[in-house]
Amino acid sequence: MTKPRPPFDVKALADSVRGGDRRALARAVTLVESMRPADREQAEALLTGLLPHTGSAMRIGISGAPGVGKSTFIEAFGAHLTGQGRTLAVLAVDPSSRRSGGSILGDKTRMENLARNPAAFIRPSPAGASLGGVARRTRESILLAEAAGFDVVLVETVGIGQSETAVSEMVDIFVLLIGPGGGDELQGIKRGVMELADIVLVTKADGELKQAAARAAADYGHALHLMRPKYAGVAAGVKQVSALEGRGIVEAWTAIGQFHRALAQSGQLEKLRRNQLKRWFWNEVQAVLEEEISTDARIAAEARKIEADIAAGRALPNAAARRLIRHFRAS
Amino acid sequence: MTKPRPPFDVKALADSVRGGDRRALARAVTLVESMRPADREQAEALLTGLLPHTGSAMRIGISGAPGVGKSTFIEAFGAHLTGQGRTLAVLAVDPSSRRSGGSILGDKTRMENLARNPAAFIRPSPAGASLGGVARRTRESILLAEAAGFDVVLVETVGIGQSETAVSEMVDIFVLLIGPGGGDELQGIKRGVMELADIVLVTKADGELKQAAARAAADYGHALHLMRPKYAGVAAGVKQVSALEGRGIVEAWTAIGQFHRALAQSGQLEKLRRNQLKRWFWNEVQAVLEEEISTDARIAAEARKIEADIAAGRALPNAAARRLIRHFRAS
Numbered sequence: 237m238t239k240p241r242p243p244f245d246v247k248a249l250a251d252s253v254r255g256g257d258r259r260a261l262a263r264a265v266t267l268v269e270s271m272r273p274a275d276r277e278q279a280e281a282l283l284t285g286l287l288p289h290t291g292s293a294m295r296i297g298i299s300g301a302p303g304v305g306k307s308t309f310i311e312a313f314g315a316h317l318t319g320q321g322r323t324l325a326v327l328a329v330d331p332s333s334r335r336s337g338g339s340i341l342g343d344k345t346r347m348e349n350l351a352r353n354p355a356a357f358i359r360p361s362p363a364g365a366s367l368g369g370v371a372r373r374t375r376e377s378i379l380l381a382e383a384a385g386f387d388v389v390l391v392e393t394v395g396i397g398q399s400e401t402a403v404s405e406m407v408d409i410f411v412l413l414i415g416p417g418g419g420d421e422l423q424g425i426k427r428g429v430m431e432l433a434d435i436v437l438v439t440k441a442d443g444e445l446k447q448a449a450a451r452a453a454a455d456y457g458h459a460l461h462l463m464r465p466k467y468a469g470v471a472a473g474v475k476q477v478s479a480l481e482g483r484g485i486v487e488a489w490t491a492i493g494q495f496h497r498a499l500a501q502s503g504q505l506e507k508l509r510r511n512q513l514k515r516w517f518w519n520e521v522q523a524v525l526e527e528e529i530s531t532d533a534r535i536a537a538e539a540r541k542i543e544a545d546i547a548a549g550r551a552l553p554n555a556a557a558r559r560l561i562r563h564f565r566a567s
Numbered sequence: 568m569t570k571p572r573p574p575f576d577v578k579a580l581a582d583s584v585r586g587g588d589r590r591a592l593a594r595a596v597t598l599v600e601s602m603r604p605a606d607r608e609q610a611e612a613l614l615t616g617l618l619p620h621t622g623s624a625m626r627i628g629i630s631g632a633p634g635v636g637k638s639t640f641i642e643a644f645g646a647h648l649t650g651q652g653r654t655l656a657v658l659a660v661d662p663s664s665r666r667s668g669g670s671i672l673g674d675k676t677r678m679e680n681l682a683r684n685p686a687a688f689i690r691p692s693p694a695g696a697s698l699g700g701v702a703r704r705t706r707e708s709i710l711l712a713e714a715a716g717f718d719v720v721l722v723e724t725v726g727i728g729q730s731e732t733a734v735s736e737m738v739d740i741f742v743l744l745i746g747p748g749g750g751d752e753l754q755g756i757k758r759g760v761m762e763l764a765d766i767v768l769v770t771k772a773d774g775e776l777k778q779a780a781a782r783a784a785a786d787y788g789h790a791l792h793l794m795r796p797k798y799a800g801v802a803a804g805v806k807q808v809s810a811l812e813g814r815g816i817v818e819a820w821t822a823i824g825q826f827h828r829a830l831a832q833s834g835q836l837e838k839l840r841r842n843q844l845k846r847w848f849w850n851e852v853q854a855v856l857e858e859e860i861s862t863d864a865r866i867a868a869e870a871r872k873i874e875a876d877i878a879a880g881r882a883l884p885n886a887a888a889r890r891l892i893r894h895f896r897a898s
Contacts, residue, residue, distance in 0.1 A: 280886045287880045372885060513877050513884060520888035522853055528892060546844050549618045553844060554703060555611045557851035561859065565896055 246278055250285045253384050258357055261384045265359055268376045271369075283376055286383035291509070293325075293382045293389045294496055297403040299429065300413030302394060305439040307346045308479040309413060310390065314347070316485050317388055318355035325381035326350065328361035329374050329393040329403050357386065368523055371402040375516060378406060404432040405512055408505055409496055411435045411488075414456065416449035434472050435491055436460065441476035441484060449476050470498040529564060538563050577609055581616045584715050589688055592715045596690055599707045602700075614707055617714035622840070624656075624713045624720045625827055628734040630760065631744030633725060636770040638677045639810040640744060641721065645678070647816050648719055649686035656712035657681070659692035660705050660724040660734050688717065699854060702733040706847060709737060735763040736843055739836055740826055742766045742819075745787065747780035765803050766822055767791065772807035772815060780807050801829040860895060869894050 249267075252260030268279045300306045310326060317324050326347070350356045359377060361370060374391060381389045391407055393399040404410045412433035430436075436456045441449035457474045465471060473491050477484030499505040529535045542560055545551035551559075580598075583591030599610045631637045641657060648655050657678070681687045690708060692701060705722060712720045722738055724730040735741045743764035761767075767787045772780035788805040796802060804822050808815030830836040860866045873891055876882035882890075 280883055283883050284886065287883065291880065375884075510878050514874060517874065517877050517884040517887060518857075520885040521856070521891055524885070524888045524892045525852070525856060526849075528896075543845060543848065546848050547841050549622065552611055552614050552618065553706075553848040554851040554855070555615065556848060557855045560852055561855045565898075567896075 246281045246285065250282055250383075253282075253286065253380060254289055256385045258384075261357060261380060262359070264380045265373075265377050268380065269373050279376070283379060286379060290379040290382040293378070293386055294493075295378060295389050295391070295407040295409070296492060297391045297393070297400075297407035297410040298413065299393045299400050299403065299410070299432075300439070301415075304413045304415045305479055306392065306413055309437070309439060309477060309485075310392065311347050311350050312477075312479040312482055312485045313488065314350040314353065314356050314390075316489060318353055321355075322387040323355045323357075323385065324350075324388045324390060325357040325359070325384075325386040326390045326392060327359050327374055327377050327381070329370050329391060329399045357381065357384075367398055367402060368519075370399075371406070372520070372523075374403075375406050400429045400432055405515060408499065408508065409434045409492060411437060411492065413437050413439050414452065416440050416445040416452050430456075430459065433460070434466065434495055435488070436472070436474045437484075437488055438474065438476045440478065440480070442478035442481045467499065467502070467504050469502060470495060470504065525564075529560070532564075532567060535560070535564055535567055577612045577616065581613055581714075584613075584617065584711060585620060587716045589715070592688060592711060593690070595711045596708050599711065600704050610707070614710055617710060621710040621713040624709070624717055625824075626709060626720050626722070626738040626740070627823060628722045628724065628731075628738035628741040629744065630724045630731050630734065630741070630763075631770070632746075635744045635746045636810060637723065637744055640768070640770060640808060640816075641723065642678050642681050643808075643810040643813055643816045644820065645681040645684065645687050645721075647820055649684055652686075653718040654686045654688075654716065655681075655719045655721060656688040656690070656715075656717040657721045657723060658690050658705055658708050658712070660701055660722060660730045688712065688715075698729055698733055699850075701730075702737070703851070703854075705734075706737050731760045731763055736846060739830065739839065740765045740823060742768060742823065744768050744770050745783065747771050747776040747783050761787075761790065764791070765797065765826055766819070767803070767805045768815075768819055769805065769807045771809065771811070773809035773812045798830060798833070798835050800833060801826060801835065856895075860891070863898060866891070866895055866898055 249260055249264055253264050264282060267275055267282065270276065270279065298306065298310065300309075314324050314326070347358060351358050361374075378389050378391065389407075391403050393403045400410075410432050412429065412435070414436060416438055436453075438449045438453045438456065441453075453474045453476050460472045460474065473495070475484055475488050475491055477488050479485070496505070499508065529539055539560055542551060542556045546553055546556055580591055580595055584595050595613060598606055598613065601607065601610065629637065629641065645655050645657070678689060682689050692705075709720050709722065720738075722734050724734045731741075741763050743760065743766070745767060747769055767784075769780045769784045769787065772784075784805045784807050791803045791805065804826070806815055806819050806822055808819055810816070827836070830839065860870055870891055873882060873887045877884055877887055
């Protein structure tokens, strides 16, 4: 039972967000994450009002299997960015947090320094939501962070499950962190994730793992080379980083920045974002359809009946689909 | 311009199909492949009438990059099955056939013997169709082949693009053919396909490639071992085949049969097919929705307007999605 909140003054909240007020931003994200219909209406009013002020940030997706050193890297990466006078928002996508019980960023002490850094904003993944729900709210949180003036939005996800694809569809550039263990490390990562990567960072390139990291970097470089490139004239790359020794962080940021500039200057970034918006829209159309079908008692019952007919071999899926849509339009 | 056909007597056609009349089956598949609304209605009447007589075949998906020796294998595999008194239908999924100009099975001489074999039925992929369209019609063709009493339905696809996922969602068991070249061979295969494989067959395990094939088989066995299994208690496997020398064909069929039996006896086959039907249904719901949106001039115009608003940052995708669905239901 969520305790009722006083209604927001949407306009005032929008202004505070645009003013860069971090508590207002946190409040706006909470509103966007709320599943209460009344909150939803306000959230969309807020977002629609802020839309003209979005799109300015560099949107970076970052993924890696548990234990690869993601938090440590983000800490060092964030320190470098903010040290350069940039502002950074870190959002997390972790649909598994519902099952695993704790959001991957739930414990802010995971990134102690960044959490205390006034130039950074860290937001844990909303718990108890489906991937679709998390993805929608993360997309909207990116927009909020942009409206609040953040230069870089980092969307973090765990290197398992379907969340990488969802994240890759909401960011400009997808960074994959892999440990120095070479091929074996990839076993911890769901197949198909590698092909999403624009930049691969081999972590823990220090101490006795230095040689292994160098070999792994060469291997992944070779693998990326063999994959058909995602973009014309913009090649994926591999770097080694040691968050521990603070080495490679600058190079990683440089590689990410160069990749992003190349996308922007070739017009491919605009195209990418336009397509992402279009896909988002049609995903939402599907989501709204399923939502309205499930919430309309009569249609929901019809859908269940149809599913049973199909399972029993009494109905053909496509004929049944038209039947359901007919009911849907008629009701 | 397709020349008009006389209307079918659906009942009579259904009876002929059930009687195993191959020309009737070919005619039924043509009806199912037709995009003319009148044909579509008859096709669904035909299929609905035949539904109670479907589900009996072993549904095998088979994929492999061009040049891996798919046709040669299917020839030998088909000869073995029919030699055992089994009947075999081979269907092809190749959405690229539209672009490449020729269907992968368009030239039946590709499988000369099987094409002449009275116990086999070979059907090229319908040209000029989208993957969605091809997938739907292939699903329906599987049902027709089952109603016609075929023991095994082989759904062939090229080892590139998205078609493997589509095929894996309509068959009981997915067989991946890979050449003896080891890792390099995988480069010809879209990433993510490997994880669909229930059985991997390393081809051309003969002559001077024998050693390489053995090494490749060991590698893939190791790779499969590292992947989380698709089914409880049913492990994927790797075999070597030489269609040229006719070696490994029996072992391949044995492995496929054992895998299929294990799925069936553990109740996982029934679950798999039930889920496939459910997914098929919801894919169709989505397809019908998009179809009706695109064919209703007013809604289509609204959709284009909304897409433009979103691209221009004037509308939020999920609010816009509800707007479109509202129009859709109201119209």
